[in-house]
Amino acid sequence: MVMMNIAQAINRALDEEMERDPNIFLIGEDIGEHGGVHGITKGLYEKYGSKRVIDSPISEIAIVGTAIGAAMNGLRPVAEIMYMDFLNLVMEQLVNHAAQAKFMSAGKLKVPLVVMTQTSLGRQHGPQHSQFFLSQLVNTPGLNVALSSTPKTAYGLMKQALRENNPTIYISSAWEYFRFKEDVPENRDFIIPFGKAEVVKEGNDITIISYSRTVYVSLIAAEKLKSEGINAEVIDMRTLSPIDLETPKNSLNKTLNGIVVSDEHENASVSSFIAQKLNERLFDKLNKPVTTLNPPFTFTPSSPQLEKAYMIDENKIIAKVKEVLNKNA
Numbered sequence: 001m002v003m004m005n006i007a008q009a010i011n012r013a014l015d016e017e018m019e020r021d022p023n024i025f026l027i028g029e030d031i032g033e034h035g036g037v038h039g040i041t042k043g044l045y046e047k048y049g050s051k052r053v054i055d056s057p058i059s060e061i062a063i064v065g066t067a068i069g070a071a072m073n074g075l076r077p078v079a080e081i082m083y084m085d086f087l088n089l090v091m092e093q094l095v096n097h098a099a100q101a102k103f104m105s106a107g108k109l110k111v112p113l114v115v116m117t118q119t120s121l122g123r124q125h126g127p128q129h130s131q132f133f134l135s136q137l138v139n140t141p142g143l144n145v146a147l148s149s150t151p152k153t154a155y156g157l158m159k160q161a162l163r164e165n166n167p168t169i170y171i172s173s174a175w176e177y178f179r180f181k182e183d184v185p186e187n188r189d190f191i192i193p194f195g196k197a198e199v200v201k202e203g204n205d206i207t208i209i210s211y212s213r214t215v216y217v218s219l220i221a222a223e224k225l226k227s228e229g230i231n232a233e234v235i236d237m238r239t240l241s242p243i244d245l246e247t248p249k250n251s252l253n254k255t256l257n258g259i260v261v262s263d264e265h266e267n268a269s270v271s272s273f274i275a276q277k278l279n280e281r282l283f284d285k286l287n288k289p290v291t292t293l294n295p296p297f298t299f300t301p302s303s304p305q306l307e308k309a310y311m312i313d314e315n316k317i318i319a320k321v322k323e324v325l326n327k328n329a
Helices: 006-020 044-048 060-072 084-098 151-163 213-226 246-255 270-281 304-310 314-324
Strands: 002-004 024-028 053-055 076-081 114-119 144-147 168-173 182-184 198-201 206-210 232-236 239-241 258-261 291-293
Touching: 002 006, 006 024, 006 044, 006 151, 024 060, 044 053, 060 076, 060 084, 076 084, 084 114, 084 168, 114 151, 144 151, 151 168, 151 182, 198 213, 198 246, 206 213, 206 246, 206 314, 213 232, 213 258, 213 314, 232 246, 246 258, 246 270, 258 270, 258 314, 270 291, 291 314
Parallel strands: 024 053, 024 076, 076 114, 114 168, 144 168, 206 232, 206 258, 258 291
Antiparallel strands: 002 182, 144 239, 198 232
């Protein structure tokens, strides 16, 4: 085991896979000599050179278009889009080309592409650099959607993404990059399979289902709830396409109470979809319907104080848990 943060875990996964497979290359803005705006690609330009770590023009369309073409011709590109917000510029390429190529070619074309991006929610980067829209990605057949939450998951999911033959959107929270460290396996073949959620804390009173940044926050909330006699189980979904609903279903069969916590807006969200599907499957067993906890349906404020008020934190999770369990009185 090696102690590292999320940024280091992603960097290590990229390095090891580039060393293993010469067909893997990186392309994106400022990822070369600069090492990326968050240091994710630090040291890779020096090790692998400008042909495998490519500094691109400031054009998301050029980055993803180049990567899709390269993937269709047998390479394994990693295209970094600096902020998740900018995925909107390449949705036509992702939805109409990368995702559909295998289907449209009767399986003859493969697109082993990783689009690596991050949300800056919590870092006062304003509404155009802090968005967390997942439903439009998850609603596209043929796209994997993976979300890092801890150094171990960041490492294992990136390893799996780089060995996939289908395009993967790999999303991280920059708020978490340097916040904490944990042990990551030294095994270079350690992967986390897509479509398998994980129980990251066991409990029997309520199930907290989450993904990305809010997994970390949910664990903090769960520890505080424990001191008040409430034992919460926390589940990290890890991937949303493919999605694993059996793990949260099994947990809810035990706890009979549940919430889905996410940084996305509730309207037409993946969190609402998860809650709906679990309520359908466990309608006659739950104490109450599974509910959701999301930020308000507005743009992320630039003001540090307003952004803090906007974001999901452990206190909001604790309040929601107590509301579901009727323990607010």
